[in-house]
Amino acid sequence: MSVNPDSSTRTSAWRDLPAAQQPDYPDAEALRAVVADLESYPPLVFAGECDQLRARMAAVARGEAFLLQGGDCAEAFDQVSADQIRAKLKTLLQMSAVLQYAAAVPVVKVGRIAGQYSKPRSKPTEVRDGVTLPTYRGDSVNGADFTAEARVPDPERLRRMYHASAATLNLVRGFTTGGYADLRQVHAWNQDFVRNSASGRRYEALAREIDNALNFMRACGADPAEFHSVEFYSSHEALLLAYESALTRTDSRTGRLYDVSAHMVWIGERTRQLDGAHIAFASEIRNPIGVKLGPTTTPEEALTLIERLDPDREPGRLTFITRMGADRIRDRLPTLVEKVTASGAQVAWVCDPMHGNTFEAASGHKTRRFDDVLDEVKGFFEVHKGLGTHPGGIHVELTGDDVTECVGGGDEIFVDDLHQRYETACDPRLNRSQSLDLAFLVAEMYRA
Numbered sequence: 001m002s003v004n005p006d007s008s009t010r011t012s013a014w015r016d017l018p019a020a021q022q023p024d025y026p027d028a029e030a031l032r033a034v035v036a037d038l039e040s041y042p043p044l045v046f047a048g049e050c051d052q053l054r055a056r057m058a059a060v061a062r063g064e065a066f067l068l069q070g071g072d073c074a075e076a077f078d079q080v081s082a083d084q085i086r087a088k089l090k091t092l093l094q095m096s097a098v099l100q101y102a103a104a105v106p107v108v109k110v111g112r113i114a115g116q117y118s119k120p121r122s123k124p125t126e127v128r129d130g131v132t133l134p135t136y137r138g139d140s141v142n143g144a145d146f147t148a149e150a151r152v153p154d155p156e157r158l159r160r161m162y163h164a165s166a167a168t169l170n171l172v173r174g175f176t177t178g179g180y181a182d183l184r185q186v187h188a189w190n191q192d193f194v195r196n197s198a199s200g201r202r203y204e205a206l207a208r209e210i211d212n213a214l215n216f217m218r219a220c221g222a223d224p225a226e227f228h229s230v231e232f233y234s235s236h237e238a239l240l241l242a243y244e245s246a247l248t249r250t251d252s253r254t255g256r257l258y259d260v261s262a263h264m265v266w267i268g269e270r271t272r273q274l275d276g277a278h279i280a281f282a283s284e285i286r287n288p289i290g291v292k293l294g295p296t297t298t299p300e301e302a303l304t305l306i307e308r309l310d311p312d313r314e315p316g317r318l319t320f321i322t323r324m325g326a327d328r329i330r331d332r333l334p335t336l337v338e339k340v341t342a343s344g345a346q347v348a349w350v351c352d353p354m355h356g357n358t359f360e361a362a363s364g365h366k367t368r369r370f371d372d373v374l375d376e377v378k379g380f381f382e383v384h385k386g387l388g389t390h391p392g393g394i395h396v397e398l399t400g401d402d403v404t405e406c407v408g409g410g411d412e413i414f415v416d417d418l419h420q421r422y423e424t425a426c427d428p429r430l431n432r433s434q435s436l437d438l439a440f441l442v443a444e445m446y447r448a
């Protein structure tokens, strides 16, 4: 199929370039019709909010704030429910409270949420019991069921992605501004969790301290609006260019193009080719942009990415999300950071400790060791401390549910437990307890 639907008015350079990891739609006309509809739909976010996030990310790049970016590896259409969205949000709010209080740093909160429906894959096909079918590429592309019918890419799924994103974002906005995210709720976020988990109990002790601090401030007459709601932003991988491009709009204030499918989008490790369509697309939009950098990234590539995506060297515009693997971060990251810093660019450096640490357990489950995740974050902090640069944040795959997908953590999950609640649509996520453990440990590292 072509990602070059004629109906678009947003002609741009990316359309003539090779686009990796795009679905092979059997019906080009059906794709064109969906894209035309998407082009007419209202934006999911406002350009002004993207600018606000860019300003927040500029503080991260300058070393004045910390990014917490997290959520599902792959959102799924059948999981757009109040319970699941609330659980994810609660986990992120708890992590953020830990970081803000224990590390005393402003936290920029960004979900992998309300649009994270598309997955780049290592292989185009999957084989089970001798049967070969196209690989599952996320609910925005095809179905996860292992049947020939489910695996056919269906452009109607792009429309469902838009509606699922809109419903999710609507609830997220309700939760974050309607009282649920009020700091007075620090205990409520933990209520269902505290009794049976060590990290829950540790959190509860911290929540009591926050409560005391709030009471003290209130007694002093200070009760700022910032305590009653939370700035929360959405993000996802800008993978499907037909969708992302259909959701670009010209901002009436500035005349610039924004991808209004999310506040921030990132370009993945598999699609960041310098001469490819994804980088060209990202260079044309004004949103804050992330780029994943794996262990093979050369300093020259990083510098060219800066040239393409942040030619004005604007702090907050570009975030490098490194995902090297625990065994390589101390070796690969220093040169990249050194050369980028020497170039004068002020990017935000963020650690994704998940994607370089995946392995297959004997049971066949894809998993990650909590200790490897932690070790990669430690390596990230060590490198930045050594170079005098700012460890700007973490980017994590997590869920608010008590799944058993990653091994280890304080409430330890063993390899033999993986089958119990292995629910991810793609890669293994930290569960709530592991996420909180990570937040406490990161707070300690940041403070140190």
Ligand SMILES: O=C[C@H](O)[C@H](O)COP(=O)(O)O
Pocket (backbone or CB within 6 Å): 073, 119, 120, 121, 122, 123, 355, 426, 427
């Ligand atoms: O989340 C990232 C990728 O989509 C995922 O790691 C790819 O997994 P695969 O190697 O099973 O295709």
Ligand SMILES: C=C(OP(=O)(O)O)C(=O)O
Pocket (backbone or CB within 6 Å): 073, 120, 237, 267, 268, 269, 270, 292, 323, 352, 355
């Ligand atoms: C695919 C992802 O990561 P990466 O591009 O780093 O492999 C992801 O974050 O979902």
